[in-house]
Amino acid sequence: MPDDTAGPRAITQNLVRSLAKQAKDGEIAKPTEVRDRDLKGFILRVQPSGRASYIVQLGRGRRITIGDAAILTPTQARNRAKAALGAVADGRDPKAALKVEEGSTTPTLDHYLTHTYGPWAEANRKTGAGTVARIRSVFAEFLDKELTAITAWSVEKWRKSRLQAGRTVNTCNRDLMCLKAAMTKAADWELIDRSPLATVRPGKVDTSGVVRYLSGDEEQRLRAALARRDDDMKAARARANAWRAARDKPLKPELDTYADHLTPMVLLSLNTGLRRGELFNLHWRDIDLDRATLAVRGDGAKSGNTRHIPLNAEAAAVLKAWQDQTSSEGYVFVGRGGGRFDNIKKGWTALLADACISNFRWHDTRHHFASRLVMAGVDLNTVRELLGHSDLKMTLRYAHLAPEHKAAAVARLMEQAS
Numbered sequence: 001m002p003d004d005t006a007g008p009r010a011i012t013q014n015l016v017r018s019l020a021k022q023a024k025d026g027e028i029a030k031p032t033e034v035r036d037r038d039l040k041g042f043i044l045r046v047q048p049s050g051r052a053s054y055i056v057q058l059g060r061g062r063r064i065t066i067g068d069a070a071i072l073t074p075t076q077a078r079n080r081a082k083a084a085l086g087a088v089a090d091g092r093d094p095k096a097a098l099k100v101e102e103g104s105t106t107p108t109l110d111h112y113l114t115h116t117y118g119p120w121a122e123a124n125r126k127t128g129a130g131t132v133a134r135i136r137s138v139f140a141e142f143l144d145k146e147l148t149a150i151t152a153w154s155v156e157k158w159r160k161s162r163l164q165a166g167r168t169v170n171t172c173n174r175d176l177m178c179l180k181a182a183m184t185k186a187a188d189w190e191l192i193d194r195s196p197l198a199t200v201r202p203g204k205v206d207t208s209g210v211v212r213y214l215s216g217d218e219e220q221r222l223r224a225a226l227a228r229r230d231d232d233m234k235a236a237r238a239r240a241n242a243w244r245a246a247r248d249k250p251l252k253p254e255l256d257t258y259a260d261h262l263t264p265m266v267l268l269s270l271n272t273g274l275r276r277g278e279l280f281n282l283h284w285r286d287i288d289l290d291r292a293t294l295a296v297r298g299d300g301a302k303s304g305n306t307r308h309i310p311l312n313a314e315a316a317a318v319l320k321a322w323q324d325q326t327s328s329e330g331y332v333f334v335g336r337g338g339g340r341f342d343n344i345k346k347g348w349t350a351l352l353a354d355a356c357i358s359n360f361r362w363h364d365t366r367h368h369f370a371s372r373l374v375m376a377g378v379d380l381n382t383v384r385e386l387l388g389h390s391d392l393k394m395t396l397r398y399a400h401l402a403p404e405h406k407a408a409a410v411a412r413l414m415e416q417a418s
Protein backbone atom coordinates (compact mmCIF):
# COMPACT_ATOMS: atom_id res chain seq x y z
CA MET A 1 0.00 0.00 0.00
CA PRO A 2 1.28 3.47 -0.77
CA ASP A 3 2.15 5.82 2.06
CA ASP A 4 -0.29 8.74 1.99
CA THR A 5 -0.34 9.68 5.64
CA ALA A 6 1.13 13.13 5.07
CA GLY A 7 -2.30 14.54 4.23
CA PRO A 8 -3.35 16.78 1.31
CA ARG A 9 -0.78 19.29 0.04
CA ALA A 10 -0.56 21.65 -2.89
CA ILE A 11 1.10 19.67 -5.69
CA THR A 12 3.72 21.98 -7.16
CA GLN A 13 6.93 21.59 -9.12
CA ASN A 14 8.90 22.30 -5.94
CA LEU A 15 7.11 19.44 -4.18
CA VAL A 16 7.92 17.06 -7.06
CA ARG A 17 11.60 17.99 -6.88
CA SER A 18 11.66 17.69 -3.09
CA LEU A 19 10.14 14.20 -3.05
CA ALA A 20 12.42 13.04 -5.87
CA LYS A 21 15.44 14.18 -3.84
CA GLN A 22 14.14 12.40 -0.74
CA ALA A 23 13.79 9.19 -2.76
CA LYS A 24 17.32 9.60 -4.13
CA ASP A 25 18.62 10.06 -0.59
CA GLY A 26 16.91 6.85 0.52
CA GLU A 27 14.28 8.61 2.65
CA ILE A 28 11.34 7.02 0.79
CA ALA A 29 11.18 3.27 1.37
CA LYS A 30 7.85 2.51 -0.34
CA PRO A 31 5.56 4.15 -2.89
CA THR A 32 4.30 7.44 -1.52
CA GLU A 33 1.23 9.35 -2.63
CA VAL A 34 0.36 12.98 -2.06
CA ARG A 35 -3.21 14.08 -2.65
CA ASP A 36 -3.70 17.57 -3.97
CA ARG A 37 -5.14 20.04 -1.49
CA ASP A 38 -7.19 21.97 -4.08
CA LEU A 39 -8.34 19.34 -6.61
CA LYS A 40 -9.93 16.25 -5.10
CA GLY A 41 -8.80 13.10 -6.89
CA PHE A 42 -5.52 14.54 -8.22
CA ILE A 43 -2.56 12.54 -6.88
CA LEU A 44 1.23 12.59 -7.13
CA ARG A 45 2.80 9.13 -6.71
CA VAL A 46 6.53 8.79 -5.99
CA GLN A 47 8.42 5.50 -6.17
CA PRO A 48 11.46 4.67 -3.98
CA SER A 49 13.48 4.86 -7.19
CA GLY A 50 12.58 8.55 -7.49
CA ARG A 51 10.26 8.14 -10.45
CA ALA A 52 7.10 10.19 -10.00
CA SER A 53 3.79 10.11 -11.87
CA TYR A 54 0.45 11.86 -11.76
CA ILE A 55 -2.80 9.96 -11.16
CA VAL A 56 -6.45 10.90 -11.15
CA GLN A 57 -8.85 8.94 -8.95
CA LEU A 58 -12.32 8.83 -10.53
CA GLY A 59 -14.04 6.83 -7.82
CA ARG A 60 -13.52 4.01 -5.39
CA GLY A 61 -10.94 1.67 -6.91
CA ARG A 62 -10.98 3.49 -10.25
CA ARG A 63 -7.80 5.29 -11.25
CA ILE A 64 -6.11 6.52 -14.41
CA THR A 65 -2.43 7.37 -14.72
CA ILE A 66 -2.10 10.81 -16.28
CA GLY A 67 1.61 10.80 -17.05
CA ASP A 68 5.21 10.99 -15.94
CA ALA A 69 6.11 13.90 -13.63
CA ALA A 70 9.44 14.19 -15.46
CA ILE A 71 7.52 15.17 -18.60
CA LEU A 72 4.39 16.94 -17.36
CA THR A 73 4.29 20.00 -15.13
CA PRO A 74 1.82 20.01 -12.23
CA THR A 75 -0.26 22.57 -14.16
CA GLN A 76 -0.51 20.33 -17.22
CA ALA A 77 -1.31 17.27 -15.12
CA ARG A 78 -3.91 19.15 -13.09
CA ASN A 79 -5.67 20.35 -16.25
CA ARG A 80 -5.80 16.76 -17.52
CA ALA A 81 -7.14 15.55 -14.19
CA LYS A 82 -9.88 18.20 -14.37
CA ALA A 83 -10.78 17.07 -17.88
CA ALA A 84 -11.10 13.44 -16.76
CA LEU A 85 -13.13 14.32 -13.66
CA GLY A 86 -15.38 16.61 -15.71
CA ALA A 87 -15.97 13.83 -18.23
CA VAL A 88 -17.04 11.45 -15.48
CA ALA A 89 -19.42 14.06 -14.07
CA ASP A 90 -20.94 14.52 -17.55
CA GLY A 91 -21.19 10.78 -18.23
CA ARG A 92 -18.43 10.82 -20.86
CA ASP A 93 -15.36 8.63 -21.33
CA PRO A 94 -12.55 10.07 -19.13
CA LYS A 95 -9.83 8.42 -21.25
CA ALA A 96 -11.17 10.13 -24.36
CA ALA A 97 -11.24 13.43 -22.50
CA LEU A 98 -7.60 12.93 -21.50
CA LYS A 99 -6.61 12.42 -25.12
CA VAL A 100 -8.30 15.68 -26.08
CA GLU A 101 -6.68 17.53 -23.19
CA GLU A 102 -3.23 16.23 -24.11
CA GLY A 103 -3.31 18.51 -27.12
CA SER A 104 -3.47 21.59 -24.87
CA THR A 105 -1.20 22.61 -22.03
CA THR A 106 -3.41 25.43 -20.72
CA PRO A 107 -7.18 25.83 -20.50
CA THR A 108 -9.17 28.17 -22.69
CA LEU A 109 -10.62 31.28 -21.11
CA ASP A 110 -14.08 29.74 -21.35
CA HIS A 111 -12.95 26.52 -19.60
CA TYR A 112 -11.09 28.50 -16.94
CA LEU A 113 -14.09 30.74 -16.18
CA THR A 114 -16.45 27.78 -16.03
CA HIS A 115 -14.44 25.32 -13.97
CA THR A 116 -11.92 27.36 -11.98
CA TYR A 117 -12.21 31.12 -11.69
CA GLY A 118 -15.99 31.33 -11.83
CA PRO A 119 -16.70 29.03 -8.86
CA TRP A 120 -13.92 30.68 -6.84
CA ALA A 121 -15.10 34.23 -7.62
CA GLU A 122 -18.70 33.46 -6.72
CA ALA A 123 -17.61 31.98 -3.39
CA ASN A 124 -15.09 34.68 -2.46
CA ARG A 125 -16.21 37.93 -4.10
CA LYS A 126 -19.46 39.82 -3.54
CA THR A 127 -19.75 40.61 -7.23
CA GLY A 128 -18.12 37.39 -8.44
CA ALA A 129 -20.97 36.20 -10.65
CA GLY A 130 -21.32 39.64 -12.20
CA THR A 131 -17.59 39.89 -12.84
CA VAL A 132 -17.48 36.55 -14.65
CA ALA A 133 -20.55 37.50 -16.71
CA ARG A 134 -18.86 40.79 -17.61
CA ILE A 135 -15.69 39.04 -18.78
CA ARG A 136 -17.72 36.64 -20.91
CA SER A 137 -19.69 39.47 -22.50
CA VAL A 138 -16.92 42.01 -23.04
CA PHE A 139 -14.14 39.57 -23.99
CA ALA A 140 -16.27 37.12 -26.00
CA GLU A 141 -13.64 37.08 -28.77
CA PHE A 142 -11.12 35.57 -26.31
CA LEU A 143 -13.29 32.76 -24.87
CA ASP A 144 -11.97 30.08 -27.24
CA LYS A 145 -8.33 31.12 -26.78
CA GLU A 146 -5.94 29.42 -24.38
CA LEU A 147 -4.95 31.69 -21.49
CA THR A 148 -1.39 32.04 -22.80
CA ALA A 149 -2.74 33.11 -26.21
CA ILE A 150 -4.39 36.19 -24.68
CA THR A 151 -1.48 38.58 -25.09
CA ALA A 152 -0.89 42.20 -24.16
CA TRP A 153 -1.00 43.09 -27.85
CA SER A 154 -4.35 41.34 -28.40
CA VAL A 155 -5.81 43.26 -25.45
CA GLU A 156 -4.46 46.56 -26.78
CA LYS A 157 -6.20 45.86 -30.09
CA TRP A 158 -9.37 45.04 -28.18
CA ARG A 159 -9.12 48.34 -26.28
CA LYS A 160 -8.65 50.34 -29.48
CA SER A 161 -11.75 48.81 -31.06
CA ARG A 162 -13.81 49.45 -27.91
CA LEU A 163 -12.78 53.11 -27.78
CA GLN A 164 -13.53 53.52 -31.48
CA ALA A 165 -16.98 52.03 -30.83
CA GLY A 166 -17.68 54.84 -28.35
CA ARG A 167 -16.84 53.22 -25.03
CA THR A 168 -15.25 55.54 -22.46
CA VAL A 169 -11.74 55.08 -21.11
CA ASN A 170 -13.20 54.47 -17.64
CA THR A 171 -15.44 51.69 -18.93
CA CYS A 172 -12.56 50.03 -20.76
CA ASN A 173 -10.41 50.29 -17.62
CA ARG A 174 -13.06 48.58 -15.50
CA ASP A 175 -13.46 45.81 -18.08
CA LEU A 176 -9.71 45.34 -18.28
CA MET A 177 -9.31 45.13 -14.50
CA CYS A 178 -11.81 42.25 -14.40
CA LEU A 179 -9.83 40.25 -16.95
CA LYS A 180 -6.45 41.11 -15.39
CA ALA A 181 -7.65 39.93 -11.98
CA ALA A 182 -8.74 36.61 -13.48
CA MET A 183 -5.43 36.15 -15.30
CA THR A 184 -3.43 37.01 -12.17
CA LYS A 185 -5.29 34.29 -10.28
CA ALA A 186 -4.48 31.81 -13.05
CA ALA A 187 -0.79 32.58 -12.52
CA ASP A 188 -1.16 32.31 -8.73
CA TRP A 189 -2.72 28.87 -9.16
CA GLU A 190 0.07 27.80 -11.57
CA LEU A 191 -2.28 27.29 -14.49
CA ILE A 192 0.07 29.59 -16.42
CA ASP A 193 3.63 30.66 -15.64
CA ARG A 194 2.77 34.37 -15.46
CA SER A 195 -0.06 36.65 -16.42
CA PRO A 196 0.44 37.84 -20.01
CA LEU A 197 -1.46 41.02 -19.07
CA ALA A 198 0.89 42.08 -16.29
CA THR A 199 2.34 44.85 -18.46
CA VAL A 200 -1.02 46.21 -19.65
CA ARG A 201 -1.77 49.53 -17.98
CA PRO A 202 -5.14 51.26 -17.60
CA GLY A 203 -5.86 54.15 -19.91
CA LYS A 204 -5.30 57.65 -18.61
CA VAL A 205 -8.37 59.50 -17.39
CA ASP A 206 -9.03 62.96 -16.03
CA THR A 207 -9.47 62.19 -12.33
CA SER A 208 -10.46 65.78 -11.51
CA GLY A 209 -13.14 66.09 -14.17
CA VAL A 210 -16.52 67.74 -13.78
CA VAL A 211 -18.51 66.49 -10.80
CA ARG A 212 -22.26 66.90 -11.29
CA TYR A 213 -24.16 68.31 -8.34
CA LEU A 214 -27.35 70.33 -8.00
CA SER A 215 -27.38 74.11 -8.06
CA GLY A 216 -29.51 75.78 -5.41
CA ASP A 217 -32.32 76.32 -7.91
CA GLU A 218 -32.16 72.71 -9.14
CA GLU A 219 -32.37 71.36 -5.60
CA GLN A 220 -35.46 73.48 -4.95
CA ARG A 221 -37.07 72.20 -8.15
CA LEU A 222 -36.24 68.61 -7.21
CA ARG A 223 -37.79 68.96 -3.78
CA ALA A 224 -40.86 70.67 -5.24
CA ALA A 225 -41.25 67.85 -7.76
CA LEU A 226 -41.08 65.28 -4.94
CA ALA A 227 -43.80 67.15 -3.01
CA ARG A 228 -46.02 67.38 -6.12
CA ARG A 229 -45.55 63.69 -6.78
CA ASP A 230 -46.62 62.76 -3.26
CA ASP A 231 -49.61 65.14 -3.40
CA ASP A 232 -50.72 63.81 -6.80
CA MET A 233 -50.50 60.20 -5.64
CA LYS A 234 -52.45 60.97 -2.47
CA ALA A 235 -55.12 62.79 -4.45
CA ALA A 236 -55.36 59.89 -6.89
CA ARG A 237 -55.79 57.46 -3.99
CA ALA A 238 -58.50 59.66 -2.48
CA ARG A 239 -60.40 59.77 -5.80
CA ALA A 240 -60.06 56.03 -6.19
CA ASN A 241 -61.43 55.43 -2.70
CA ALA A 242 -64.34 57.79 -3.34
CA TRP A 243 -65.17 55.77 -6.45
CA ARG A 244 -64.92 52.54 -4.47
CA ALA A 245 -67.04 53.86 -1.59
CA ALA A 246 -69.81 54.86 -3.98
CA ARG A 247 -69.92 51.28 -5.21
CA ASP A 248 -69.55 49.59 -1.80
CA LYS A 249 -66.14 48.25 -2.73
CA PRO A 250 -63.34 47.76 -0.14
CA LEU A 251 -61.19 50.88 0.26
CA LYS A 252 -57.45 50.98 -0.22
CA PRO A 253 -55.31 52.32 2.70
CA GLU A 254 -54.91 56.08 2.80
CA LEU A 255 -51.40 57.24 1.90
CA ASP A 256 -49.42 58.66 4.80
CA THR A 257 -46.61 61.26 4.93
CA TYR A 258 -44.95 59.81 1.85
CA ALA A 259 -46.90 58.33 -1.02
CA ASP A 260 -44.22 55.70 -1.60
CA HIS A 261 -40.48 55.02 -1.26
CA LEU A 262 -39.10 57.61 -3.70
CA THR A 263 -39.19 60.78 -1.60
CA PRO A 264 -37.56 59.26 1.52
CA MET A 265 -34.96 57.55 -0.69
CA VAL A 266 -33.99 60.77 -2.46
CA LEU A 267 -33.92 62.91 0.69
CA LEU A 268 -31.90 60.31 2.60
CA SER A 269 -29.37 60.07 -0.25
CA LEU A 270 -28.96 63.84 -0.47
CA ASN A 271 -28.26 64.00 3.27
CA THR A 272 -26.02 60.93 3.71
CA GLY A 273 -24.20 60.33 0.41
CA LEU A 274 -25.16 56.65 0.41
CA ARG A 275 -24.45 54.66 -2.71
CA ARG A 276 -27.56 53.24 -4.35
CA GLY A 277 -26.61 49.68 -3.39
CA GLU A 278 -25.99 50.76 0.20
CA LEU A 279 -29.42 52.40 0.26
CA PHE A 280 -31.07 49.24 -1.06
CA ASN A 281 -29.21 47.11 1.53
CA LEU A 282 -30.31 49.19 4.54
CA HIS A 283 -32.12 47.31 7.31
CA TRP A 284 -33.90 48.92 10.24
CA ARG A 285 -31.36 47.27 12.53
CA ASP A 286 -28.78 49.58 10.90
CA ILE A 287 -30.69 52.70 12.01
CA ASP A 288 -30.36 54.19 15.51
CA LEU A 289 -32.79 57.10 15.67
CA ASP A 290 -32.08 57.71 19.36
CA ARG A 291 -28.41 58.40 18.61
CA ALA A 292 -29.18 59.72 15.11
CA THR A 293 -26.73 57.40 13.34
CA LEU A 294 -26.84 55.07 10.38
CA ALA A 295 -24.54 52.07 9.88
CA VAL A 296 -23.43 50.89 6.44
CA ARG A 297 -22.43 47.28 7.03
CA GLY A 298 -19.23 45.98 5.51
CA ASP A 299 -20.92 43.09 3.72
CA GLY A 300 -22.98 45.59 1.73
CA ALA A 301 -20.38 48.34 1.30
CA LYS A 302 -18.15 48.74 -1.74
CA SER A 303 -15.02 48.90 0.45
CA GLY A 304 -16.07 45.92 2.55
CA ASN A 305 -15.68 48.03 5.71
CA THR A 306 -18.49 49.08 8.03
CA ARG A 307 -18.87 52.82 8.50
CA HIS A 308 -21.18 54.99 10.60
CA ILE A 309 -22.88 58.12 9.29
CA PRO A 310 -24.47 60.71 11.59
CA LEU A 311 -28.01 61.70 10.63
CA ASN A 312 -28.79 65.39 10.35
CA ALA A 313 -32.22 66.68 11.37
CA GLU A 314 -33.84 66.15 7.97
CA ALA A 315 -32.46 62.63 7.49
CA ALA A 316 -33.59 61.59 10.98
CA ALA A 317 -37.06 63.08 10.45
CA VAL A 318 -37.42 61.33 7.10
CA LEU A 319 -36.52 57.95 8.58
CA LYS A 320 -38.79 58.45 11.61
CA ALA A 321 -41.77 59.31 9.40
CA TRP A 322 -41.03 56.41 7.06
CA GLN A 323 -40.69 54.00 9.98
CA ASP A 324 -44.04 55.15 11.41
CA GLN A 325 -45.85 54.39 8.16
CA THR A 326 -44.06 51.15 7.27
CA SER A 327 -42.28 48.85 9.71
CA SER A 328 -39.40 48.62 12.16
CA GLU A 329 -38.09 45.31 10.85
CA GLY A 330 -36.39 44.02 7.72
CA TYR A 331 -35.38 46.26 4.85
CA VAL A 332 -35.89 49.99 5.27
CA PHE A 333 -37.07 50.14 1.66
CA VAL A 334 -38.87 46.96 0.68
CA GLY A 335 -38.95 45.83 -2.95
CA ARG A 336 -41.38 43.58 -4.73
CA GLY A 337 -42.36 40.48 -2.82
CA GLY A 338 -40.82 41.85 0.37
CA GLY A 339 -37.26 41.52 -0.92
CA ARG A 340 -34.46 43.95 -1.63
CA PHE A 341 -35.00 46.88 -3.97
CA ASP A 342 -33.15 46.49 -7.26
CA ASN A 343 -34.44 49.25 -9.54
CA ILE A 344 -35.85 52.78 -9.22
CA LYS A 345 -35.08 53.97 -12.74
CA LYS A 346 -38.69 54.61 -13.84
CA GLY A 347 -39.66 56.79 -10.86
CA TRP A 348 -36.32 58.62 -10.86
CA THR A 349 -36.46 59.42 -14.58
CA ALA A 350 -40.02 60.79 -14.33
CA LEU A 351 -39.07 62.87 -11.29
CA LEU A 352 -36.13 64.53 -13.07
CA ALA A 353 -38.32 65.30 -16.07
CA ASP A 354 -40.91 66.97 -13.86
CA ALA A 355 -38.18 68.99 -12.12
CA CYS A 356 -36.64 69.97 -15.49
CA ILE A 357 -33.25 68.60 -14.41
CA SER A 358 -30.99 66.95 -16.98
CA ASN A 359 -27.69 65.05 -16.85
CA PHE A 360 -28.14 64.05 -13.22
CA ARG A 361 -27.77 60.37 -12.28
CA TRP A 362 -28.78 58.80 -8.98
CA HIS A 363 -25.08 58.49 -8.10
CA ASP A 364 -24.81 62.26 -8.48
CA THR A 365 -26.77 62.67 -5.23
CA ARG A 366 -23.56 61.39 -3.64
CA HIS A 367 -21.52 64.04 -5.48
CA HIS A 368 -24.03 66.64 -4.30
CA PHE A 369 -23.66 65.54 -0.69
CA ALA A 370 -19.86 65.68 -0.86
CA SER A 371 -19.71 69.01 -2.70
CA ARG A 372 -22.02 70.67 -0.19
CA LEU A 373 -19.82 69.46 2.66
CA VAL A 374 -16.65 70.79 1.02
CA MET A 375 -18.29 74.14 0.22
CA ALA A 376 -19.38 74.36 3.85
CA GLY A 377 -15.74 74.11 4.91
CA VAL A 378 -15.72 70.49 6.09
CA ASP A 379 -12.19 69.05 5.90
CA LEU A 380 -11.54 66.49 3.20
CA ASN A 381 -10.60 63.67 5.57
CA THR A 382 -13.98 63.92 7.30
CA VAL A 383 -15.67 63.90 3.89
CA ARG A 384 -13.60 60.83 2.99
CA GLU A 385 -14.79 58.99 6.10
CA LEU A 386 -18.44 59.89 5.48
CA LEU A 387 -18.24 58.72 1.87
CA GLY A 388 -16.44 55.51 2.81
CA HIS A 389 -13.43 56.14 0.57
CA SER A 390 -10.28 54.20 1.42
CA ASP A 391 -8.09 56.73 -0.38
CA LEU A 392 -8.13 60.52 -0.10
CA LYS A 393 -7.54 60.74 -3.85
CA MET A 394 -11.05 59.46 -4.41
CA THR A 395 -12.43 62.22 -2.21
CA LEU A 396 -10.51 64.83 -4.15
CA ARG A 397 -12.05 63.52 -7.35
CA TYR A 398 -15.62 63.35 -6.09
CA ALA A 399 -15.74 66.34 -3.80
CA HIS A 400 -13.59 69.10 -5.21
CA LEU A 401 -14.80 72.63 -4.64
CA ALA A 402 -17.47 73.98 -6.94
CA PRO A 403 -16.33 76.69 -9.42
CA GLU A 404 -18.58 79.37 -7.91
CA HIS A 405 -17.23 78.61 -4.46
CA LYS A 406 -13.68 79.13 -5.73
CA ALA A 407 -14.77 82.35 -7.42
CA ALA A 408 -16.21 83.61 -4.13
CA ALA A 409 -12.89 82.87 -2.42
CA VAL A 410 -10.90 84.78 -5.04
CA ALA A 411 -13.37 87.69 -4.84
CA ARG A 412 -12.29 88.26 -1.26
CA LEU A 413 -9.03 89.66 -2.62
CA MET A 414 -10.98 92.60 -4.01
CA GLU A 415 -12.73 93.10 -0.69
CA GLN A 416 -9.36 93.33 1.07
CA ALA A 417 -8.01 95.76 -1.53
CA SER A 418 -10.94 98.17 -1.22
